[in-house]
Amino acid sequence: IVNNEIDSSLDLRATTITQTFQNPKVITHTLQEPPYGYTDWWPTSMWFNCDEGQPYGAKEMRWAISYSIDRQQLIDVALAGSGLVTPLPFPMYPALQPFFDAAKPLLEKYPTNEYNPEKAAALLEGQGYAKDSDGFWAKDGQRLEAVISGWQVFSDIGPVIAEQLRKNGFESDFITPTDNGTRISDGTQKIWLNGHGGSFADPFTTMDMYTSKYFQPQGQPTTYNSRWQNQDYDAVLEEMASSDPKGSGYMDLYLQALEIWLDNLVDAPIQQWLHRIPMNQNYWTGWPTKD
16 A cells, blocks of 8 residues: 555554555545544453353452553553543444443442552452462462453554553463454353444443353353353343333433443453554545544
């Protein structure tokens, strides 16, 4: 695209797309200004295998991971400052903005984007972990592993998160196994990065991903992979399913379900997903931009 040999491509990583600006005729949805793209419906979270008996089956363990991730540093280092942190697993679309706004009091109580290693340490100590001589969390002689898997598109943020977790005592790494889909589906993988192809008009579609109907025992394939079960959450989602999203009681149901979800931190929201697509104006103009 720099040499005017192609007109466009699939989306590029944040630190790659700026290199295409060597050609002054290459633009993005936001021209040549950050964040170099538009918001997709696939916000990124750190997902967990929440099944009982798994390393991250207890909510305290999931919150410990979340408190150990410095999301703003992640954006600054991995995405050259051009990303968008998200507190919830929904895309920041206009139709969903009222649901973000209504959640603000809950997010003060359950600060999903807070970086706080001290809180993480207290939670881990409460689960019986202590740091070994090398500074890693361990229990019964076994270090706490946090080997994060992901698709190749997470090769920008994945290694940065792994390093942050290592600095905070987790034996962490980032991997992109060829069988990643199988590993997260059958429960082999304990912690991974992934998006949500869910809600875009109201929060139900994403929130439904965490209902117990998608639970399967370890080793069995799953459609949605959290392996979390909560009867109270299921009951609220069942009521939401038959309610008008624009009805007077829908927001209350949403907040009731969201508080259960946040308290358990079923997954840890990380960033909005941006499509950063280079578009070459050498031969064609009129590309879709924010203007």
